[in-house]
Amino acid sequence: MLVQQILKSKGDAPVITIRKDVPIAEAANLLAERRIGGLIVSKDGKAVQGILSERDIVRSLALRGAVCLKETAADLMTRNPVSCTTDETTDSVLQKMTAGRFRHMPVVDDGVLVGIVTIGDVVKARLEELAMEKDALQGMIMGH
Ligand code: AMP
Numbered sequence: 001m002l003v004q005q006i007l008k009s010k011g012d013a014p015v016i017t018i019r020k021d022v023p024i025a026e027a028a029n030l031l032a033e034r035r036i037g038g039l040i041v042s043k044d045g046k047a048v049q050g051i052l053s054e055r056d057i058v059r060s061l062a063l064r065g066a067v068c069l070k071e072t073a074a075d076l077m078t079r080n081p082v083s084c085t086t087d088e089t090t091d092s093v094l095q096k097m098t099a100g101r102f103r104h105m106p107v108v109d110d111g112v113l114v115g116i117v118t119i120g121d122v123v124k125a126r127l128e129e130l131a132m133e134k135d136a137l138q139g140m141i142m143g144h
Contacts, residue, residue, distance in 0.1 A: 001089065001090045001125050001126070001129050002086065002087055002088065002089060002090070003084055003085065003086050003087070003088050003089075003090065003093060003107055003115075003117060004086035004087065005125070006090065006117055006121050006122065006125050007086065007107065007114070007115040007117070009125070010115075010121065014045075015040055015045075015106075015113060015114075015115055015116050016030065016034060016036065016039060016040070017039065017040045017041065017042040017045050017113070018030065018039050018040075018041055018042075018052070018073055019041070019042070019043055019073070020041055020043065020049060020050070020072060020073050020074035020077075021072050021073070021074065022072060022073045023069070023070060023071070023072055024057060024060070024068055024069050024070070024071050024072065024073065024075070024076060025069040025070070027039055027052055027057070027073055028054075028057055028069070031054055031057075037053060037054045037055075037103065037104065037118070038051055038052065038053040038054065038103070038104035038116070038118075039051070039052045039053075039073070040106050040113060040116060041073050041074070041077045042113060045113065046111075046112045046113055047111065047112075047113070048080075048081065048083060048106045048108060048113050049077075049079070049080075050073070050074070050077030050078055050079045050080070050081060051077060051078050051081040051104060051106065052073050052076060052077040052078075053078070053102070053103075053104060056076040056077065056078070057076065060076055081102075081104075081105070081106060082096055082100055082102070082105065083105060083106045083107065083108040084096065084105050084106075084107055084108075084117070085107065085108065085109055086107055086109050086114060086115075090122050090125050090126055090129070091126075093105060093117060093122050094119075094122050094123075094126065097119050097122070103118055103119040103120075104116060104117075104118055104119075105117050105118075
């Protein structure tokens, strides 16, 4: 299965992005409000500058306390995150996520942000694919 199929199944909801100068307290509110775990940092919604995950915020809170809430996305984000393209396979994305130990991946075609996939999206897609393969094999064995 390809990344473009995952994006299609999620609907064409726009990716939520924030600018580098957004305070961490505001970013945390957005994560909670939208019930998501990561925000793409971009100045124009097209070029990906970084990714800010709930983990970045929790780690900073634990290490340095509430002072980090006044800092900005630029201070805590991971710069130049690993991305994928719409024609990449779910297996390839899963491998990159597992190797890099992260759960979010921006989807970028020709330098333009077109979506985001999470490990949950990829695992769901892979399970559906395996269930279909199982049904097809069962059908072949049973002769229908
Ligand atoms: P996550 O598991 O996605 O919540 O993120 C765990 C850590 O990896 C955080 O420090 C993120 O900023 C970072 N991270 C998240 N997504 C990516 C990515 N696609 N490429 C590189 N680092 C990432």
